[in-house]
Structures are given as C-alpha cells and as structure tokens.
Amino acid sequence: MAYVDGFVVAVPRGRVDEYREFSRKAGEVWKEYGARTYIECVGDDVPYGELTSFPRAVQAKEDETVVFSWITYDSREHRDEVNEKVMADPRISGGMGDAPFDGKRMIYGGFTTLLEL
Numbered sequence: 387m388a389y390v391d392g393f394v395v396a397v398p399r400g401r402v403d404e405y406r407e408f409s410r411k412a413g414e415v416w417k418e419y420g421a422r423t424y425i426e427c428v429g430d431d432v433p434y435g436e437l438t439s440f441p442r443a444v445q446a447k448e449d450e451t452v453v454f455s456w457i458t459y460d461s462r463e464h465r466d467e468v469n470e471k472v473m474a475d476p477r478i479s480g481g482m483g484d485a486p487f488d489g490k491r492m493i494y495g496g497f498t499t500l501l502e503l
Contacts, residue, residue, distance in 0.1 A: 397452075
C-alpha cells in the first residue's frame, strides 16, 4: 500500500489562484521525481470548531481558507528518495520563499496506509 505525506495550510482567499499555480509547479517537480499522486484541495465546508478543526490547527484568519493536500509514494523509502531529489531541485529550494501561504503554520506528516479500498 502507498505511503502518504499529508499537509494542511491556511491560504489567503485572495491568493488561492496564486497558490494553485505555485502548487501546480511544485506538483510537477514531485511527479517528475516519482511521486504517484499530488493532490491539493481547497476548503469548502471546514467550520471553525470550538476545540479542534482544520482552521484552528493552522490558525486560519478571517480572510484565509484551508488547503488540505497529500502526495502518495510506493513506500516510505520511496518517499525519502523522492523528497531528497525534490529538496535539492532549484525549482523548489530556490522558490519556496515566494510561497503564497505562511509556512510556519503548515501542518505536515508522513503516514503509512492503514486501509485502501
């Protein structure tokens, strides 16, 4: 089963189109180096919960929406190989400073697939 990197970020609503273009370019790099899939989803029904929620997790502001993303790989080892190449690529290492979101509030992690139907 696949290995998955998951991400949640807050993106200013006025910059969603810019984020889409930024992500398209990043996704092309990940796919070029072997990622199975690269998926970005913009919040449509993500209420601000009283205790926990996606907006709370990334400290989303009134003018921001939540983006939930994931990248799949063949295995953890494959992910590590792909990410090493991606992080060394100047298209990523030289361009992340221009990201249309606050990277300090990004939540991310690697996950082993538990169930895939």
